[in-house]
Amino acid sequence: MMNKQHTLHDIKLQPTFFENGQHATLLRYLDPDFINRFQQDIQQQRFNAIQFGRWLEEERHSQHDQHPVLRLPTHRAFHLICCEVICHRPGFPALDPQKIRSAGFVIRKEKPQGQQAWIIEEGEAVGWQSRQKPTADPDINRRLCPNGLLQKRSLSPVFSGEEVHPLHPIAVKDSKGKCRTLLFGYVPLGGFYYERSVQFDNSDVEDINQLAIANLPWPFGYADGTNKTWDSERDRIQINRGRPTPALAELLMQLVHRYHLGEHDRPDNQALETLCDQIYFYDPDAWMRYPMYLPKMQKMRTGMHNPFDFSRAELIPYYRTTSLIDYLRDCFADKEDNPLVRWAAQVGDMADAVGGLDRLGSIPALPAHNGQGSLSDSLAFTESQAESIRSTLGQRLRNLTLATSQEIPLPKFAQGPDDLFRIIPFVRSENDDRHEQITWADKNCQSTLFRVAATFDPEASRPSLIPMPSLRDLKRGLAKGASILTPGDTFSLVNSLKFKKGISEDTVSGNFDLGAGIQWICSFSLPVITIVAMILLMIMVSLLNIIFFWMPWVKVCLPFPKMPKGSDG
Template sequence: MVAHPTLLRGLTFDGGSGRPMPSTENRPVLVERTDDDFISAFLAELGTDEGRKQWVSTVRNAGEGAPSLKLYQPVHRSFQLAVVEAFCDIPGEPRLDPARIESAGLVVRRFNPTSGQREGWMKLNGEVRGWVPLADARALDADPEPARRKAAYPAGNPTLDALVEDALGAPVPYEEGVSRLFVAPPHVCAATRRTILYGMVPVASAEQVSGKAAPPPRYEEDELRDMLLPYFSDTVGVSLTGIAGKTYTHRYSDEVASDGSLSGAAREDAAQRLEQFATFLRKLVSVFNAFESPAMKAALNRQTLQFGATRRPLGDVLVEAADVFVLGRPDRTFRMPDAWPRPSSGDVSALVRAGAEASKSRLATLLPRRGRFDTPEARYEVRAFVRVRRDDGCPPALVWGTPSQPFRIAPWYENGRLPPIQVSLPAVTRENARNFLPNVAFQVPGNIFDLLSRNKAKDFLEEKAKEGRSLGLDWICGFNIPVITLCAFIVLSIFLALLNILFWWLPFIKICIPLPRRGR
């Protein structure tokens, strides 16, 4: 047996003297560091009374309410540490001998506001399964490593344990994500008279739920029906007034604006109908990849369109329309049909089913899999544990600490505690411009180089640009990065001012103040 019980609790020091204090808080202490070499600085502060005075100011969960505690990410140049002390639960509370610690770590758990349960970030057979509910105290206190766990239904004998699990069903052997806890160096533990354990709190992660574990993304049926409106509805009709039977090119907006057969109001209505039709075609191409999906194409071709005395399958016609209205091919034209059919409810259902299948590949390609910290408003907590060696040679005893104060993770776009990173822009004049020689080079395909050489900026704005020709040669174009940055700053400032009329953000996101001469 273990000689005596072991407990974990938060680490506290007196802010005036830096001396250790009896802790009234069992939770692990969360410490925020913004040092470049934050581990070395953290341990150095713990080693002296003066340093511990400074260390107290970095504690995040002292006196803060749960809703207000927010931890910053490494992208903010902030790093979060969890700190606990291990001591013996006997009179005098002596510190635990570090040699008795076989291993230690911490887990981050998430609150599920719907179920009220805590969830652990789990793997199964090496594959990430995501956040899994921890339904009861047994699950909350289970060893993170499946191989170290006790039998789910202990019968006092390994063979009997296995038989009972076969009969009642063994729990899924999830492996919980663990961050390692380290024992502070001996001189630090001696100076504080504490056995201190510390570790990084993960607040950012590239881990994503395995494709096998995550349900395939899909649209709901009502979402699909809304995307197909109004052109595929058994209740809503489509009017082609002002555009029926007319032929358009990729410059259809200009052609409607110059259509002398329409009055001002009718011309505006016609422009809206054409733009609505173009938006619908973009959905078919981008969301459903409809014209590359045999099932979707077949469902579209259940309808026909009237062109004078001729009727043509709808899917075949929309392929030609997409060339003009979506791809903008200048060598193609499209004649609008005489009218738009109203499909039956069965035809709409068939198209919705085909659209559900066709959209799966698009969603799987474009939507990222669920990540560990993807939910912006999620609340988390940290819980530390140690495995203490036993005197009888049995497996180490697992000792869990109290969960930390709940916290949220600041999104990457919020300001951190440190000033912004400064980027110095060059002062460019006619006299010194020749000093900014290229320090980066781009390999430019021949047709792109020719495209830029043959056309002026206004040619692109007026849609008169000529396509570049490939002459069999690629080019190397060198630029100066500081000058590119200066150009980007100028363009950014212009667009920020233009969009300020919509967002009124300029006083908050662009702040310019004179640079003090002494600060240079």
């Protein structure tokens, strides 16, 4: 029957026999051969070595509290967890390793409301989540099969549940000759996950909406910090015979650079494309080509310099030329030769030279979509279209933020004040009825609370020796070491650089063949690369030291003697 009770062979996890404290043993090794080192330390009972506990005092350098900080493999530090498994019977004999089906440990995050587990769903990490059944088997499929909810599969299912790291049994004897069964395993301190359920609350939505238009002038944003009212005479015409206003120029730069509006296969731009499809260029001289409509246009005159009203539907066929989105699409059709991108770069340089777009006396006319000449058309906005631009840009930035946040790997271990972690071992053993049972470590056999160092934590970093080459090495042998496979057009560009003219627009001669097909392998001398990197580093540090006074924290030079490699006797 499903509720059949089995006789359990009582198992218990406890701190190792050489551990004086009340926790599983955390060990730290500073060389990559740490597994062999550990096994030798256990067999030879070198329990007074620094890796058996004394190192913990060295690592209590957190800015938040006195919990030890575990270093990362990038710091050339490796950590092991070790505990002991016994039979919970008189004398506490060691558990026979043959009865261990598997063993492992989990890393839990300690929170005030309880522990959180690192959850895996279908092989993909989903992040820290509250554990509903902290003493159940961490493998969901393994948990459900013995309970009769799932049948065993011929193929192993993709793992789902709490992430598990393996523990390996090793049989040893203590100083009194008593047999001990230890479990040890490597503690991986890396990992990341992708946030798939990012959501914004109302305050986030409002902040992002403001950021989307914060740098755009009115009527497309509030760069001056005030909410202006619509002025049809001033705000309606945004392109006059090809020359955009500063506001529209900045809008176009944002649409092209940030969102690539008009580029093929950009589904996130659908809302902006629909809006720009309703905004048209018009020919300001259309009334001259259609004189039969001149009297009618004069009657509809609304104070504009040309005698027609571009809002009248019956006159649309005579003055509209193309929509804004069609113009952007035609520009992006040229791909890397997009004329609008070149125009934006030109205008950006001009604005930088005078201190901003609003200080330019006259902004150059927009280029024709084929790059041949400039536009002569004009473009106008209605008040509702400008308002739609502002709201649609906010939605587009929110979508971009969501998409970006879902693609950025977030680290498993953070360094905030609440980021405390604990290791909890467990063992799956075979009971007297040859069924599998899981035994978790109690509080006395869990690891001490710890933190995890950041990659660039100065307290966790260890010196890395990089030998510099001698100047005599520069002219020895051929230039070999770092080889770069270079396409023909890139090689022609690099080969045409003329540094004797200084670093300016004359550095590139322009006489390079973009259609060159042959590839080149360029090899550079490693001594040269190393020395050049050192010189550039010192130049940058010196420049930054003038502003930030970094030098006391950046460089320390000490004499280093030549150490003998061995003794003669």
